[in-house]
Amino acid sequence: MTILAIESSCDDSSAAVIINGKVCSNIVASQAIHTKWGGVVPELASRAHQQHIVPVVAEALDKAKITKNDLNAIAFTRGPGLLGSLLVGTSFAKALAMGLNIPLIDVHHMQAHVLAHFIDEPKPNFPFLCLTVSGGHTQIVFVRSALEMEVIGETQDDAVGEAFDKTAKLLNLPYPGGPLIDKYAKEGNPDRFPFPTVEMPGLNYSFSGIKTAFLYFLQKETKQNPNFVEENLADICASMQATLIKILLQKLKKASKQYKIKEVAIAGGVSANSGLRTEIQKMGEAENWNVYIPAFQYCTDNAGMIAMAAHFKAEKGEFCSQEVSPMPRMAW
Numbered sequence: 002m003t004i005l006a007i008e009s010s011c012d013d014s015s016a017a018v019i020i021n022g023k024v025c026s027n028i029v030a031s032q033a034i035h036t037k038w039g040g041v042v043p044e045l046a047s048r049a050h051q052q053h054i055v056p057v058v059a060e061a062l063d064k065a066k067i068t069k070n071d072l073n074a075i076a077f078t079r080g081p082g083l084l085g086s087l088l089v090g091t092s093f094a095k096a097l098a099m100g101l102n103i104p105l106i107d108v109h110h111m112q113a114h115v116l117a118h119f120i121d122e123p124k125p126n127f128p129f130l131c132l133t134v135s136g137g138h139t140q141i142v143f144v145r146s147a148l149e150m151e152v153i154g155e156t157q158d159d160a161v162g163e164a165f166d167k168t169a170k171l172l173n174l175p176y177p178g179g180p181l182i183d184k185y186a187k188e189g190n191p192d193r194f195p196f197p198t199v200e201m202p203g204l205n206y207s208f209s210g211i212k213t214a215f216l217y218f219l220q221k222e223t224k225q226n227p228n229f230v231e232e233n234l235a236d237i238c239a240s241m242q243a244t245l246i247k248i249l250l251q252k253l254k255k256a257s258k259q260y261k262i263k264e265v266a267i268a269g270g271v272s273a274n275s276g277l278r279t280e281i282q283k284m285g286e287a288e289n290w291n292v293y294i295p296a297f298q299y300c301t302d303n304a305g306m307i308a309m310a311a312h313f314k315a316e317k318g319e320f321c322s323q324e325v326s327p328m329p330r331m332a333w
């Protein structure tokens with residue numbers, strides 16, 4: 002089975018080819034246009050997808066050394082995501098599938114982030130827990146099988162990726178700020194500034210309080226010293242990153258105990274964070290977990306993960322009709 006997968010849920014246009022469960026190409030075109038606006042501008046994202054989609058698909062087919070006539074199905078991200086962005090990928094996938102007279106496979110973007118773990122070895126054993134941390138989501142997912150997943154805890158307000166990006170914005174760092182916080186944190190002291198955390202019930206998270214606390218902290222410090230940020234950038238980034246990671250891992254540990262599961266994975270854009278990667282390994286050693294961390298190219302948005310999810314759906318004969326439309330708030 003040879004499947005072409007398309008990802009266009011936010012600001013990365015991506016295409017991948019999977020042949021009998023093996024990802025053979027994964028091309029990502031990121032959209033630099035948003036940097037100057039300090040965040041993703043939905044209308045600009047849709048236009049950029051429109052420009053990128055044909056070359057990205059052509060490159061994915063080329064790299065996999067196939068032509069469109071070798072394809073058995075077309076997969077696409079149906080949601081969640083930005084409507085205008087999703088429409089570009091969905092319409093392209095539908096048109097190509099219709100032209101080639103082959104079936105369509107609709108994929109849930111967050112399930113695909115989790116299934117990125119099945120692209121390379123080592124693969125987690127079922128059931129496992131996946132901390133799914135990205136620009137729009139922060140969830141602990143109980144993964145029974147490739148297509149049976151349940152969210153057992155999630156943020157009640159902001160996603161942790163947003164907390165990284167908003168922290169960066171307040172520090173005058175360009176969008177997306179998460180990777181820059183990561184970079185500066187490497188040189189800093191994580192214990193220098195203690196930031197307050199809120200205890201949430203059960204396995205849920207909250208990141209809006211810490212964002213506000215951080216804003217007040219910066220206002221207070223810069224009033225006393227206008228050069229506070231420049232002089233302390235590394236320590237500020239390290240302290241904030243350490244606090245966010247501590248919040249994430251505390252609940253993950255609780256979930257592991259509650260569900261008696263020691264197979265633990267992370268996924269989504271924030272799983273590229275080097276501090277989180279190190280700390281989850283450490284916790285895994287202390288708690289006797291088997292920890293699974295995706296390769297960098299499969300952390301942030303990519304069509305490789307959509308292709309992997311599509312492979313599992315195709316195995317079960319789960320195709321969708323040509324009447325399908327995108328779902329910006331698609332449920333699990």
Ligand code: ATP
Pocket residue numbers: 010011012081082110114134135136137138161162163165166177178179180183269270271272273274275300301302
């Ligand atoms: P969602 O998957 O929830 O729909 P999205 O697709 O926009 O959101 P991803 O591409 O999965 O998000 O992840 C992007 C997020 O990951 C951004 O918030 C970005 O700052 C964050 N991120 C990427 N690399 C790092 C890093 N090294 N450290 C911290 N955050 C990071």
Ligand code: FE
Pocket residue numbers: 110114135136269270301302
């Ligand atoms: Fe994503």
